[in-house]
Amino acid sequence: MKSILIASGFLIFAQSALAAPCTAVNSITKVKNRKVGIHEYVDFFVKAPFTGSVSVAAATSGTFIQDGSGNPIVVAGNKWTDVKFKSMDWTCSSATSFALPKPVLKDIKLIGQFEGQIEYGIGRHNGHYLGQTMVTVGSQKRVTLKYGP
Numbered sequence: 530m531k532s533i534l535i536a537s538g539f540l541i542f543a544q545s546a547l548a549a550p551c552t553a554v555n556s557i558t559k560v561k562n563r564k565v566g567i568h569e570y571v572d573f574f575v576k577a578p579f580t581g582s583v584s585v586a587a588a589t590s591g592t593f594i595q596d597g598s599g600n601p602i603v604v605a606g607n608k609w610t611d612v613k614f615k616s617m618d619w620t621c622s623s624a625t626s627f628a629l630p631k632p633v634l635k636d637i638k639l640i641g642q643f644e645g646q647i648e649y650g651i652g653r654h655n656g657h658y659l660g661q662t663m664v665t666v667g668s669q670k671r672v673t674l675k676y677g678p
Contacts, residue, residue: 549621555581556618557647558669561626562634568659569633571651571674573614579670581616581645585661588650596641605636606652612674614647632656633676 551558559574575581588609596602619642627637633656640648651674659675 551576551618551621551623553618553621555579555616556621557614557623559624559626560637560649562628562631562637564631567677569631569656569676571612571634571637571676573612573649573672573674574666574669575614575617575672577665577668577670579663579672581614583661583672584613584615585658585674586611586613587658602638602640602650604638604650604652605630606634606654608653608656610651610653610658610674611640612649612651616645617642617647619643619645619647630654633678 554576556576557573558576560572562569562571564570573583588611623639625637625639629636633653634651635654636650636652638650638652640650642648653676656676656678659677661675662673664671664673
């Protein structure tokens with residue numbers, strides 16, 4: 530049984546490691562974070578036109594963020610934000626550029642991507658989610674989540 534679990538884990542890792550870069554419409558091409566003044570941002574770049582949807586929810590304190598199988602994912606921080614993109618091209622691998630930890634943002638992790646849904650967990654420390662904006666930048670739609678003290 531243990532060898533089956535190890536083989537399954539390796540297969541999932543190999544599929545994600547070998548996934549092609551994101552170039553299709555509604556695929557997340559890049560995810561990065563930045564800090565400007567006292568605010569911190571997480572930017573998701575989606576290949577336009579963006580026809581999917583995004584939802585942002587606070588994960589309650591004392592719970593773990595879980596992947597699609599119900600397994601806990603360790604995300605640093607004492608508060609979490611759950612970000613779900615729906616109706617997306619989920620078969621590719623996004624580029625990431627994270628400079629963490631910061632004063633508010635402590636961790637950003639891909640929780641899962643399956644059947645049109647891509648989910649990220651963002652861990653923070655004593656900060657607040659302040660909202661999101663969406664702007665078009667060239668052939669990309671940039672979804673920006675703002676955090677602050």
